[in-house]
Each structure stands twice: as structure tokens, then as C-alpha cells.
Amino acid sequence: MRYVLRILLAILIMSALIQQPSYAKSSDLYKYLSVPGARATLPVEAAKEPFSKKFVDHARERFNNFHLQMGGDHALYYLMNLPEFMPTAMSMPAVKFKRLKRDIQEDLDKIEVKTDSEGVLTLSDYSVHPTFRHQGIMMVHQGKVVFEAFPGMTKTDMHVWMSSAKTTVGLVSAMLAEEGKIDVSQPITQYVPELAGTAWDSLSVLNVLNHTTALDSEETGESVLDPNSVIVSYFSAIFGTPNSGGCQTEDTVSVLRAFWPLYEEEPGAVFRYSSPNTDVLTMMIEHIEEKPWAAVFEERVWGKLNARMPAMFNMRPEGVALPLGLMSTTLEDMARYGVLFTPSWQAVAQEDVVSDAVLTRIQTGGDPEAFKDSAKDESGFKSFGGERAESNSYQWDWIFEDGAMAKSGNLNQLIYVDPERDFVGVVVSTTPYVAPYGETKAPAFMRAAAKFLHGK
Amino acid sequence: MRYVLRILLAILIMSALIQQPSYAKSSDLYKYLSVPGARATLPVEAAKEPFSKKFVDHARERFNNFHLQMGGDHALYYLMNLPEFMPTAMSMPAVKFKRLKRDIQEDLDKIEVKTDSEGVLTLSDYSVHPTFRHQGIMMVHQGKVVFEAFPGMTKTDMHVWMSSAKTTVGLVSAMLAEEGKIDVSQPITQYVPELAGTAWDSLSVLNVLNHTTALDSEETGESVLDPNSVIVSYFSAIFGTPNSGGCQTEDTVSVLRAFWPLYEEEPGAVFRYSSPNTDVLTMMIEHIEEKPWAAVFEERVWGKLNARMPAMFNMRPEGVALPLGLMSTTLEDMARYGVLFTPSWQAVAQEDVVSDAVLTRIQTGGDPEAFKDSAKDESGFKSFGGERAESNSYQWDWIFEDGAMAKSGNLNQLIYVDPERDFVGVVVSTTPYVAPYGETKAPAFMRAAAKFLHGK
Known part of the structure; x- marks a missing residue:
């Protein structure tokens, strides 16, 4: 019963x-x-x-x-x-491994956040509360770990990032743009010729980076359960499993080519979040660099990180890695990646991987008008406990006016990077969407902790 | 031409x-x-x-x-x-990582070995010689690296061990025997009921451990190329790829059940090397421990090792890991594993993983009569440069009278462990079998180096 x-x-x-x-x-x-x-x-x-x-x-x-x-x-x-x-596919870390220093801040437990399902909770109570089903939470300030909890994993376990991984594609795209290897105002099909002759022709690289494609590919609560949606066909193709209608899987590029423009919507106008966009950017990067994604990411990012372990990228049947979500690392390695975007990058790398120009490009690449009233605008308002981001940009869901950046992942994964406050927060979880589960206030805790530690 | x-x-x-x-x-x-x-x-x-x-x-x-x-x-x-x-599947290392100390011994280059194809070579010339196509060589004495060469890989790259990985199954089997969880004199089908009612019924666990099964499953130069051999059917099944005859793959257990006893040969009599034996032992271990192989190996071995990265085990389509060969790690992690068998185990672990009893069991578990004149006896005589091992035991190809143990892997992988001389040598390669390739003298160099460093 x-x-x-x-x-x-x-x-x-x-x-x-x-x-x-x-x-x-x-x-x-x-x-x-x-x-x-x-x-x-x-x-x-x-x-x-x-x-x-x-x-x-x-x-x-x-x-x-x-x-x-x-x-x-x-x-x-x-x-x-x-x-x-x-x-x-694996991206290997730098030869040198550096453990992140610890400077645990007990005062962080003064932070309280009001949850919808369990009332007001302190950080330590929230971290291990069975309603939220977080498995690992880590906060890093000035390159040192200030809070960590491992309720559902060990320190050496790997966990998938889900869509928080999309930030890796945003980062490499921003690097290529800064180097002049791509022009984000050009049509995406200039770099991904497999999609030429389709609706993708009218989209710029920036439209794809910012999910403003005006295609019928938005991931909504409805579309991800509709066996006839293009998004369900797409996920079936990349997982190589039959879709919910029991059909055979299709070739991913064929599925992408069949995407259709929305009636009376211009590219650039509305933020409609869609994982296939990240896949198309991955194809772009592989074409430009003429190397598989994992090799590019190792050369440019992971191979310069003093991480403990590889970054693991699952691949679709055609052999293309899926940094749109299927990336797994240890929790501390995920935090290290975040630190690359902060002034304390020397705690995790031998060289400055994320240049100021690349960081600024990511922080300022979005359009507040397109973001306003989007599904992510609303879900962010809720999970950040009433604070609203300004835009989305370069595969990050939320850019705040102070430059803080955040990206969520299905089943409650999160990366929050606050360069100005020199703060990084990462969360991995297995949180169902159905009651009594589904809520997360991890974003609110992250932002509150960053402000608390920075003094504002 | x-x-x-x-x-x-x-x-x-x-x-x-x-x-x-x-x-x-x-x-x-x-x-x-x-x-x-x-x-x-x-x-x-x-x-x-x-x-x-x-x-x-x-x-x-x-x-x-x-x-x-x-x-x-x-x-x-x-x-x-x-x-x-x-x-x-992955086995995760201990939380604590320890880099192996270096104590490079330049004197090792005084060691010369006569190769068949390239004449007399010093260790440093041999290591990088294009005929042998070694990619990584590491020697560890008293827990410190005394020689290392990375001609064909980086220090963070992973490389498959091929059959050198079989030693992991021998090790865990020896542990279970010492703990009384298995009795190696009992029929293997007592622990692997999937094979009951077949030729496997007449084999003891020890027969399987020592490859003295008297089955038609020996891996020879002939059988591995014969599309009609059971060994080719077996490899097709575990790789999930059609075999050379273009047939569909079969279920692995069905293939194993079809193995046939050799005419007029008693189990225990002759060492006939066969990878499926290791698969059967893996099934035994999973049944006894009621956990997947990678979890067992993590709990008992890898999780206690101060390794940098996971040990990665590829799996057959049925979801059983293949420590019979498809195990990948970094070269230094492979060397760390070897050090567990030596008196210097504290350089790589917090506790004594390989007890004296387990080590002695492995060193003394073989039958010199069964080993004599086997294919491995001959290939060992050649690759060790004229020295002959005494037996094979618990998945190791070669046990010398002084207790040194070695296991090769296809395409010239090697692990050599010499507990008495507190020495470990590991080699990974991609060496074809066809001319001008195929030769290895890495075993001879390892044994010579161990003797040189130990003073005898």
C-alpha cells in the first residue's frame, strides 16, 4: 500500500x-x-x-x-x-600528483538554508540528510579544502559528473576561440560538415554553445519521457540501447540531422537546454584539433592538472566521447578542475590553464535576455534559495553578476566556481526526481559558503 | 617488394x-x-x-x-x-598514494645479454632497441626504483598486462586456500557448478591453477590460429567479436562446457597453458566471495596498495572481469604490485598483503615433472638466456629453485618477482610475433639484474 x-x-x-x-x-x-x-x-x-x-x-x-x-x-x-x-576513453593527469591541502572551516556549519522538504538545515545536517542523497560534497577556498563529506562514496571512488561535465566542452571551445581556431559567430556547420544541409546551417557556434538553437531539442520533463521526441531518440542513439518505444537505435548523426527548427523562434532568442548541442561541439573540437576528445582534453587541461586519477569519458557507439555528461572522476579531482578557474590555480597545476581571457569570455558570453524565464532561470532561482543568475554561457547554466559560474547535472550533480571569491564547490549524488526526492539546495549552500568565507 | x-x-x-x-x-x-x-x-x-x-x-x-x-x-x-x-571494471587503490623512491643504479648497464637477433646488448641499448618494441621497463630493488625506461609510453599512461595479470588470480586463489575458503584438492566444479556434468568434473582446483587439466584447450602457435579450435571459440566469446571463421559469438560458459579431455592423459601430468583456466578460477573466486572480481581484488590487494591509479579489468559480455590478461595499470603501479611479494612491501602498502604462507604456497605449488619439457619450459629457457625454471605454479609460468617467480604476457609483457633478492622487474611492450620481431630477452636482463644487485 x-x-x-x-x-x-x-x-x-x-x-x-x-x-x-x-x-x-x-x-x-x-x-x-x-x-x-x-x-x-x-x-x-x-x-x-x-x-x-x-x-x-x-x-x-x-x-x-x-x-x-x-x-x-x-x-x-x-x-x-x-x-x-x-x-x-581516458584523459591522463600530470605526472606530478598533489593532494589538496586541508583547512577545514568548522564555522561553515553556521550556514543554514531553508529546504522545501525538510525545513531549515545546517550544512552538516544537509550533507548527510537521506532526502537529498548526496554522495560527496567538497568546498575549496583559496586552493584549500574547507569542507568535505563523503556520505555515499570513498575518497578514491569515481562518480559521474553528468551535465556538470559540459563545462569541459565550454572551456575547450573558449580556448579555441581565443586562439582564433574557431570564430563563434560563424555557422556551426562550417566546423561540423556532417550536419550541413540541415537546420544546423542557420546556427552560429555561439548559438550552440549557449543552447539558443531554436530547435525542437529542448530537454524538458515532458520531452525526456516522450518516446517520440527527438531527445529520446538522441539518448537512445548515444547509449546504444533501444529507446522506450522498443525501437532499434539509430546512428547519432542521422538523429542530429533530423532536428527541426521551432516555429517563429529565432536562433539566439531563447535558452533551451539540450545535451545534443554539447555533442555537436565535441565533434567540432575533434575536427579542429584532429584528435579524439579525450586526447584534446588531456593535452589542454587534465594532463596539466595534478590530479590523482584519469578523467574517464564514456563514448557513444560511433566512438565519440560524451563530455556532455558521461565523465567520471574522484570528487577531489573534480574540485581540482574547478580550482583551475580560480586565482589559486597553482594549488592544482604547474601552469595557468584557464587564462584571464578565456575566463572572461565564459563569464560574459551569454545573453541575459535569452536566459530570462528559461527553465534553468527558474530551477536556479529555486536551488540557489532565491537568488537569480544573470545568464547562461559557454555550457554553464548560471553566470551571476559577480562572475560566479555554476553547472548542474542530472540526479543532482553540481560544480560551482566563484573566481572572485576564490571558491569552488562540487557535489555528486544519486538523487531520484520522484518524491520524496528531487530537491537540491546544494547550490544555495555553495554560494552562501563562498560569501561567508570571502566576507561578503 | x-x-x-x-x-x-x-x-x-x-x-x-x-x-x-x-x-x-x-x-x-x-x-x-x-x-x-x-x-x-x-x-x-x-x-x-x-x-x-x-x-x-x-x-x-x-x-x-x-x-x-x-x-x-x-x-x-x-x-x-x-x-x-x-x-x-575498476579496482581502486588505497587513499594514500606513495611515489616509489628512486635509487638509479648506473652500474646495471654493465649487464650484457646475447640476443639472437641483435647480438650482445647492454641493458640501456636493449631497452630502446626497435627490434624488441618494449614500451616501458622498470626494476625495483629493496623497494626503490633502480632502473626505468619509458621508450613507448608516458609515466601516467596505462598499458595492458596481458597474461602477466594471471598472477592476480593465482594470488587471490592462494589467499582463499590459506584461509580455508577453498580446498585446492577438491573438484573445481564443486566451486563452479556451471561446469558440472562436463570434463571439468575430473579436475581439481590445483589442476586448473597449474594448467594441468589434460583438456584440449592448450594455447599453441597452432591452436590460436585454427578457426576450429576451442581456444579460438573461447577468445571470440570473451571478446564478443566474431571468430576468424566469421561465426557468431557463443556464450562463454557454453564454450567452456564443450572442452574435451585429451586421449590417454591424466589431469596433473602435463603443463598445458590455457587462459580459460584463469577464467574458471575467476568464476570460482566470485562465487566464494559473492562479489565481482574487481571488488574482491580491490578489497584484498589493490585497495591496500599505495598505487596512483585504478587497476582496470576488461570484461567479457556476460559481465565477468578478465584478469586472465585484460588488466591495465601504469607501469609504476604494476611494479608496486610486484613489490607486495617482496620483503620491502612497506614501500607500497600499509599492511602485509602477501603473507609468508601465501608466498610459500605459490612458490611450492607446482610439479616439476608436469613443467618439464612444456612449451613454457622451452620458451623460458630461451628468454631467460639459458637458465631453466623448476616448475610453474598458481598461474605463474616460471618458478626458479631460488623462489624467483615470473609470468609473461602476449606481445612481450613480463612480471619478474624475486623475493629472496628483494627485486621486482616489469615490462610492457607491443611486440609482434612475426619477423623481424618476436624475440624477448627481458627475462634474462631481469634475472641478471637481480643477481647483480643482490651480489649473487
């Missing part, structure tokens, strides 16, 4: 989230949630210990994108072990 | 190597060598720089076990990037 109520509640909540609720959509969700392992019954602490052979075999049999996105028990395993399920 | 001569020479040499040369076998080899990327035209130094997108895409299109085993240009990429081509 309790189970049935929970499912009904989940359906009601999802229906409220999606724009045009319908019986068909709810029944799709019900179908996904009915698969064994789709629901969260284990605490995230379970992921700190080995899973049984039987559990892992069951999870393997059921692996697909929809099942993963439910954020349930099986997802706990998937999100820390994606190389078991998809081909994986 | 030069190309044709080279192929003809290759065929002649392979024909000499295999026991019953025939036109059919030579034409199979010719077929594999004719695939673009199958031959070695690039120096191993090429692997220190990123490969082009075009090269990698070509290599990906052609990936299969036979193509990889040719050890050519594409294999250079495969052997350092296997997670791109097969599912991959």
Missing part, C-alpha cells in the same frame, strides 16, 4: 513538473519505476561498500538510460561504475 | 613455430597480417604522443582479438586504451 501511494505521489509530482501532463506520460514513468532496481530503497551509504555479485548482475541486465535516470538502487551502482556499461 | 618479402618471411617463421605447419594456417596468418594496421610500421615512440582522430577511428573499426594479437600499429593503440573497446 505504501508502495502504491509512493508511486501515485511520484506520478502526481512528475505531472506537475511537465508542461502538458497526460495519461501517456505518467504511464511511461510508471513503467520505468516498476522495473526492479529503479526505486531508491538503499541508503547512499550502501555505495561505500562493495555490492554483491548478484546485485551487480541484476543491474547489468537492466542497464539503459531511462533506468539510470530513475536514480534508484541500480543507479547507485551505475553512477560510480559507468565504464562497466559503456566504452570509455 | 620489400613488403612481400617481409610477409613471406613472417609466414616462414610462424610455420617454424607451430607444430604442424600447413598451408591453411599460414594463409590465416597472411589474412590477419593483410588487414590495414596489423603490421608494425610506427616506432613505439609514437605511442607517447596522441594518435590522430583518423587513426583511432580506423583502429576502432577493425578491433578484434586477432587484429590486436598481430601487435601492429593498431595494437599500439589498443594495448594502452582497452577500455575504449571493452567494458571495464
Whole structure:
């Protein structure tokens, strides 16, 4: 009975989230949630210990994108072990490894944030609260770790970044633009000829970088559950798994070529978040550099980072890495990457990887008009606890007027970088979207901590 | 013309190597060598720089076990990037990382070894000689690196161990035996019930550990090229690629169940090296521990090692890791693993992972009679430069009377552990078997260096 109520509640909540609720959509969700392992019954602490052979075999049999996105028990395993399920390319770190220094700030626990589901919580209570299902949280100020919690992973475990990984593509794109290797005002199909002769012809590189493509590819609560949406076809193609309609998978480029312009919307006008855009940018980067993504990212970023371990990128069947989301590292390595954008980069690298020009380009590349009232504007307002970002830019969801940048990932991943306050916050989780889960206030805690430590 | 001569020479040499040369076998080899990327035209130094997108895409299109085993240009990429081509499970290292101390011994260059193909060579000349195509060589004495060379990889690159990885399964099996969790005199099918009712019923665990199964599964120069051999069916199954006859792949357990006893040979009598034995032991370990191999290996070994990076195990389609060969690490992490078997284990771990009892069990578990005149007895005699081992044991190819242990891997990988002399040597390579390649004298250099440093 309790189970049935929970499912009904989940359906009601999802229906409220999606724009045009319908019986068909709810029944799709019900179908996904009915698969064994789709629901969260284990605490995230379970992921700190080995899973049984039987559990892992069951999870393997059921692996697909929809099942993963439910954020349930099986997802706990998937999100820390994606190389078991998809081909994986690696970017290797610098030879020299440097552990981040610790300067734990107990005072951070004075920070309180009001959550919708559990009332006012301190940072330490929030970090381990079972409603939020965060697995790892780390804050770095002036190049030193000031807060860390590992409720659902060990320090050497890898965890997927989900869409927080898109920032890596924004970064490399900004580098190429600064070097004059690309002109972001030019048509994207000039650099990605596979898409020439389609709707992509009318889009600039910047439109793709900022998700202002005016294509029918926006990821919404509705489209990601609609078996007939282009976005579902796209995810089926890159995961190499049949889509929810049980169809065969298609070639990714064919799916991308079939994207259609929205009626009466100009490119550049509206921020419509869509992962395929990042894939197209990855193709652009591979063409320009004539090397696979993982090699480019190693040469330009990860290979200069004093990280402990490789950055692992899962690939689609055609052999293209998916930095649009399927990137896994340790939590501390994720934090190190964030520190590259701060004045304390010397704590994590031997050279200045993110130049001032590249940073400024990212911070100022967006259009507040396109961002205003977008889905991310609204979700950011909520997760940052009532503070509103100014724009999105170069694959970052939120740029604040003070230059702070943040990018979320499905199932509650987060990277928050605040160069002015010399602060970085990273979060990895396996948080389902269905009640009683789905809320995150990690962004609010990050921004509050940055302000607290910086004194304003 | 030069190309044709080279192929003809290759065929002649392979024909000499295999026991019953025939036109059919030579034409199979010719077929594999004719695939673009199958031959070695690039120096191993090429692997220190990123490969082009075009090269990698070509290599990906052609990936299969036979193509990889040719050890050519594409294999250079495969052997350092296997997670791109097969599912991959990870064993994570200890939280604490310790760089191995350096105490480089210039005197080691006084060691000279007579090679068949290039005459007498010093260690430094041998290490980088293009005929041997070694990519990384490291020697550790008393827990410190005394020699290192990276002609074909960087210090952070991963490289596959090939069959040198089998020692990990021997180690965990010995641990389980010492703990009383298995009895190596019992039938293997008591622990691996999937194989009950087949020829495996008459084999003890020790028969499988020591490759004395009296089954028709020996890996010989002939059987690995014969499309109708059980060993080729087996490799096709675990790689998930069609076998050389173009057939569909089979389920691995079905292939294993079809192994047939040799006429008039008793289990225990003859050392007949066969990778499927290691797979069966891996299944045994997973059943006993009720956890996937990578979790067991992390709990017992890698998670206690102050290694830099994970140990990566590729998996067969059924989700079973393949420590029979498809294990990748950095070169220094491979050396660290070897140091666990020496008195200097404290240089690489916080606790004594390989107990005296486990070490003695491995060193004394073999039968000299079964080893004598085996293929490995002969190949060891050659690669160790005229010194003969006494037996094979617990997945190690060669145990010397002084307790030194060694295990080779296809395409010239090697681990040599000499506990009495507190010495470890590791080698990774991409050495084709066809002329002018195929020779290795790395084992001879390792043993000579151990004796030189130990003073006898």
C-alpha cells in the first residue's frame, strides 16, 4: 500500500513538473519505476561498500538510460561504475600528483538554508540528510579544502559528473576561440560538415554553445519521457540501447540531422537546454584539433592538472566521447578542475590553464535576455534559495553578476566556481526526481559558503 | 617488394613455430597480417604522443582479438586504451598514494645479454632497441626504483598486462586456500557448478591453477590460429567479436562446457597453458566471495596498495572481469604490485598483503615433472638466456629453485618477482610475433639484474 501511494505521489509530482501532463506520460514513468532496481530503497551509504555479485548482475541486465535516470538502487551502482556499461576513453593527469591541502572551516556549519522538504538545515545536517542523497560534497577556498563529506562514496571512488561535465566542452571551445581556431559567430556547420544541409546551417557556434538553437531539442520533463521526441531518440542513439518505444537505435548523426527548427523562434532568442548541442561541439573540437576528445582534453587541461586519477569519458557507439555528461572522476579531482578557474590555480597545476581571457569570455558570453524565464532561470532561482543568475554561457547554466559560474547535472550533480571569491564547490549524488526526492539546495549552500568565507 | 618479402618471411617463421605447419594456417596468418594496421610500421615512440582522430577511428573499426594479437600499429593503440573497446571494471587503490623512491643504479648497464637477433646488448641499448618494441621497463630493488625506461609510453599512461595479470588470480586463489575458503584438492566444479556434468568434473582446483587439466584447450602457435579450435571459440566469446571463421559469438560458459579431455592423459601430468583456466578460477573466486572480481581484488590487494591509479579489468559480455590478461595499470603501479611479494612491501602498502604462507604456497605449488619439457619450459629457457625454471605454479609460468617467480604476457609483457633478492622487474611492450620481431630477452636482463644487485 505504501508502495502504491509512493508511486501515485511520484506520478502526481512528475505531472506537475511537465508542461502538458497526460495519461501517456505518467504511464511511461510508471513503467520505468516498476522495473526492479529503479526505486531508491538503499541508503547512499550502501555505495561505500562493495555490492554483491548478484546485485551487480541484476543491474547489468537492466542497464539503459531511462533506468539510470530513475536514480534508484541500480543507479547507485551505475553512477560510480559507468565504464562497466559503456566504452570509455581516458584523459591522463600530470605526472606530478598533489593532494589538496586541508583547512577545514568548522564555522561553515553556521550556514543554514531553508529546504522545501525538510525545513531549515545546517550544512552538516544537509550533507548527510537521506532526502537529498548526496554522495560527496567538497568546498575549496583559496586552493584549500574547507569542507568535505563523503556520505555515499570513498575518497578514491569515481562518480559521474553528468551535465556538470559540459563545462569541459565550454572551456575547450573558449580556448579555441581565443586562439582564433574557431570564430563563434560563424555557422556551426562550417566546423561540423556532417550536419550541413540541415537546420544546423542557420546556427552560429555561439548559438550552440549557449543552447539558443531554436530547435525542437529542448530537454524538458515532458520531452525526456516522450518516446517520440527527438531527445529520446538522441539518448537512445548515444547509449546504444533501444529507446522506450522498443525501437532499434539509430546512428547519432542521422538523429542530429533530423532536428527541426521551432516555429517563429529565432536562433539566439531563447535558452533551451539540450545535451545534443554539447555533442555537436565535441565533434567540432575533434575536427579542429584532429584528435579524439579525450586526447584534446588531456593535452589542454587534465594532463596539466595534478590530479590523482584519469578523467574517464564514456563514448557513444560511433566512438565519440560524451563530455556532455558521461565523465567520471574522484570528487577531489573534480574540485581540482574547478580550482583551475580560480586565482589559486597553482594549488592544482604547474601552469595557468584557464587564462584571464578565456575566463572572461565564459563569464560574459551569454545573453541575459535569452536566459530570462528559461527553465534553468527558474530551477536556479529555486536551488540557489532565491537568488537569480544573470545568464547562461559557454555550457554553464548560471553566470551571476559577480562572475560566479555554476553547472548542474542530472540526479543532482553540481560544480560551482566563484573566481572572485576564490571558491569552488562540487557535489555528486544519486538523487531520484520522484518524491520524496528531487530537491537540491546544494547550490544555495555553495554560494552562501563562498560569501561567508570571502566576507561578503 | 620489400613488403612481400617481409610477409613471406613472417609466414616462414610462424610455420617454424607451430607444430604442424600447413598451408591453411599460414594463409590465416597472411589474412590477419593483410588487414590495414596489423603490421608494425610506427616506432613505439609514437605511442607517447596522441594518435590522430583518423587513426583511432580506423583502429576502432577493425578491433578484434586477432587484429590486436598481430601487435601492429593498431595494437599500439589498443594495448594502452582497452577500455575504449571493452567494458571495464575498476579496482581502486588505497587513499594514500606513495611515489616509489628512486635509487638509479648506473652500474646495471654493465649487464650484457646475447640476443639472437641483435647480438650482445647492454641493458640501456636493449631497452630502446626497435627490434624488441618494449614500451616501458622498470626494476625495483629493496623497494626503490633502480632502473626505468619509458621508450613507448608516458609515466601516467596505462598499458595492458596481458597474461602477466594471471598472477592476480593465482594470488587471490592462494589467499582463499590459506584461509580455508577453498580446498585446492577438491573438484573445481564443486566451486563452479556451471561446469558440472562436463570434463571439468575430473579436475581439481590445483589442476586448473597449474594448467594441468589434460583438456584440449592448450594455447599453441597452432591452436590460436585454427578457426576450429576451442581456444579460438573461447577468445571470440570473451571478446564478443566474431571468430576468424566469421561465426557468431557463443556464450562463454557454453564454450567452456564443450572442452574435451585429451586421449590417454591424466589431469596433473602435463603443463598445458590455457587462459580459460584463469577464467574458471575467476568464476570460482566470485562465487566464494559473492562479489565481482574487481571488488574482491580491490578489497584484498589493490585497495591496500599505495598505487596512483585504478587497476582496470576488461570484461567479457556476460559481465565477468578478465584478469586472465585484460588488466591495465601504469607501469609504476604494476611494479608496486610486484613489490607486495617482496620483503620491502612497506614501500607500497600499509599492511602485509602477501603473507609468508601465501608466498610459500605459490612458490611450492607446482610439479616439476608436469613443467618439464612444456612449451613454457622451452620458451623460458630461451628468454631467460639459458637458465631453466623448476616448475610453474598458481598461474605463474616460471618458478626458479631460488623462489624467483615470473609470468609473461602476449606481445612481450613480463612480471619478474624475486623475493629472496628483494627485486621486482616489469615490462610492457607491443611486440609482434612475426619477423623481424618476436624475440624477448627481458627475462634474462631481469634475472641478471637481480643477481647483480643482490651480489649473487
